[in-house]
Amino acid sequence: MNLDNALGVDRAPHGSSDDPNVLDFSANTNPRVPEGVEAVYRDAFAESRSYPSEPPADYRDAAAEYVDCQPDEVIPTPGGLAAIRSVVDLAVSPGDSVLVPFPSFGEYAREVPLQGGEPAFVPHDAVLDIDRSDLAEHALAIVCNPNNPTGETYDSAALDTFAARCRDVDTPLLVDEAFLGFTDQPSLAGTPGVVVARSLTKLFGLPGLRSGFAVTTGEYGEALAAARRPWNVSGPALATGAYCLRQTEFVAETRERVRTERPRLRDALSEQFDVRPSDAPFLLCDVGDRDVDRILEYARERGLALRDARTFRGLDSHIRVAVRLPAENDHLIEVLGDV
Structure with a gap:
């Protein structure tokens, strides 16, 4: 930027x-909101007089259990949008093309130009049909599952196939799963070549908490972990977030x-x-x-x-x-x- x-x-x-x-x-x-969450938040206030634990192991453990991945694959972020920005920042250079669905969450088309990239808009219901040769032209592909504002989830098998196609041509895939917690569909967290962005805003009714995380493996996992600012999520947000993620x-x-x-x-x-x-x-x-x-x-x-x-x-x-x-x-x- x-x-x-x-x-x-x-x-x-x-x-x-x-x-x-x-x-x-x-x-x-x-x-x-989950019962007891306010008490957890209040109890965490006392811990705010010192820096949060680094890395925030309990939060990562809770997130990993929630989406079924390894704790070291979890990158804590202050909301799902922060995870999205981090991925776009790493993947996109000036002049790069990024596959962006429409109609979909408006921040994708905002984050790409902030890094000097160009959104290549594709109908949201046609994204998974993009072939390898076209995918290879993009520095990043984005999918919103379920898609906002249309509401439908993608078929799990088709999404897995698309992720493999992206992987074949070395195009990283960002999957925004902000609303996936409202469904029974499994997360793509931990899938090679895929970065998942998750938010606690929607499912747990806490938009002001600003708590979320990314999940990824390989070099993007290493890069996101290295680029993450220390103490980037507050102590109360970490404690409250970990509590919420365990409220099955x-x-x-x-x-x-x-x-x-x-x-x-x-x-x-x-x-x-x-x-x-x-x-x-x-x-x-x-x-x-x-x-x-x-x-x-x-x-x-x-x-x-x-x-x-x-x-x-x-x-x-x-x-x-x-x-x-x-x-x-x-x-x-x-x-x-x-x-």
Whole structure:
């Protein structure tokens, strides 16, 4: 990254509202947190008068057990986005091409130009079809699984095959698994040639904690470990993160709730909009010829924040809504039913 690159890149838009009087359907974070997490965070405050342990062994152990990899393959980061930036920083040089899916998380297209690279946009549902000769032209390939904002997961076998194809041509593959914890699909963590980025923001409902990690092997594992700043994740974030990653019952309950509520919400909203199938804790809705701004304003006036999905590349008549608690989803259905 250099001055000229940074000056030439805009901020990427995101969902979320900090208005306490608004029910936030624009951010896809869990409306619940694990029981006992606040006490863990408070207890960790006393440790903040000294530097966190280095390396943070307990956090790495918890993360490794959670995604089924080796602890020394875990690189702690202050959120999943920090893991993404670290990988792009290592892989991309000025003038390099990077395979970027669309519509997908907007930060990919922001991080690549920050390093002087050029995003090569490919439809998200066609990424895994890229052949070896085309892959060899890219310094990095990116996949979001499940994809944000469309919500679908990739077939595990097809994703494994794609990872092998990337490996064959020495193109590293970055897989953003920010929402994979809401599904039963196994992580690609520990797969040679693959860097996985994980976040605790979404599944554990703690976006302000800024805790995540990368998982990788081989030379990228060595490079990420060497490049990681010491004490890059705070002591309270490490302690709270390790605690959350071990809350298997909370994870199972969250998955079941989302699995139950998502089709119910989709069926209800489908009476008004064209709603895509999803494996994630959110739904993408095409509102057709309705005025998106008016829908967003109408919902806001009734205390609901929705995500303007027109900010995603390739979408021009869409909103995205999170799958929240049953009573909250009922309120969303009621409000949007009157649009």
